[in-house]
Amino acid sequence: MNELQNLATFVSEIKLENVPKEVVAAAKMCILDTLSTALGGVTNSMFQSIKEVYLKTEKDGNGGISLWGDKREASLRTVTFLNGMSGHILELDDVHINSKTHIGTVVIPAAWTLAQYLQKSGNDLIEAVICGYEVMARIGMGFGVSSHRNLGWHVTGTAGTFGSAAACGKLLGFTPAQMTAAFGLAGTQSCSTWAFLSDGATNKILHPGRAAVSGLESCLLVKGGMRGSAHILDAEDGGIFPMMSREYDYSMVDKDLGAVYEILNVDKKPYPCCRSTHCAIEGALNLRKTYHIDPETIDHVEVYTYLVGLKQCGLSNSSKEPHAATEAKFSTPYLVATAFLTGKVGLSDFEQAKINNTKRQELLKKVVIKEDPIFTERYPHHWGCRVEVTLKNGCTYSQEIKDASGSVTAPLTPEQMTAKALSCCEIYHSEQVKELVYTLLNLESCSVLPDLSALKPVTQP
Structure with a gap:
């Protein structure tokens, strides 16, 4: 298909000096956001255990490439895989809403690790x-966001392999033909589903890690002489668009290519949980503040949202009765209850004791999530909702949020982004983190990438 080949040609031929300045600025902000959230997640106990298992297979961490937030080394593929997972742990990584993809936690670990291996500059990255x-x-976007998701696919994994392959292929200087071959190999490795929601399984962070390393390996295989199909999206037998969606659109692959840069349409998360819960959180926070609502006076709460938001964060038993962090991060009832009770939502709200707090568990059972066709129709361009709270005295108050904070229409300021980065990296020495933030915001001046292994957590879990 010409669309995929056009995309491959664009990637092969693009030059940074011809890219608009606002696109370069957006890329640096995405790098800062992804690295800070990834560095903040490295002390997660499950991730630490996984890392130890993988490093044991590589002679206790002597593979040539250093890990983020860890002086030990591993192979190019293992470091890409582990860094990709760490970026998704806090659920604070960026979201491109028109495709429903978490791009940063896939693309940036793959690009950074390969750039480090190849000793590339900040501009190259x-x-x-x-x-x-x-x-x-x-x-x-080509997959068709709603249909692809409603069939159970997690697009961060299915589209992520292509994003990683593009970044790695660019660093390797691929021709359009090589890039097309890499896309074919990336697509044949597309995977990841939403089954984890059924029982609060902990494998969601695997999806970006696997996509990142699969894209890298696609490029390595091309270097070795393998070729993936140029018809990976549209082949009559095995094309993944018709296999994975009922509403796919090939034209989205190269529409306005070079005129519209999608990196300018990326949301940055202020709350460490599924993006589909953020409008509900802000609706509850605004109602609490505006009407001085005492949580003890709440009779019930109704949240009206789009179908995907209902399925993802309000329909499963684990979202209705969360008892683990992986469940609470995908529970609109829990997050709305937390917002009404505390007036905020932060990382500490996913500690086991707070999730099982009696008041939170009691209030979340009064929160009901429903679909409103209006919000479903607006999705994915707007991930909005309406929160209605009814008090025991019969008074009802309502708040509609069209787009949550951190969206393209309500962006976080550079100061807020810096504050977020510092907050995510509280486990490191503050001066080290401030220096890293400065370096990342001036990445064009770096002839080599900064050493992220030098940031060692002050305290281990």
């Missing part, structure tokens, strides 16, 4: 990151 965002977003 920025260029690769822009390519990765453009490709992953466009493949994700």
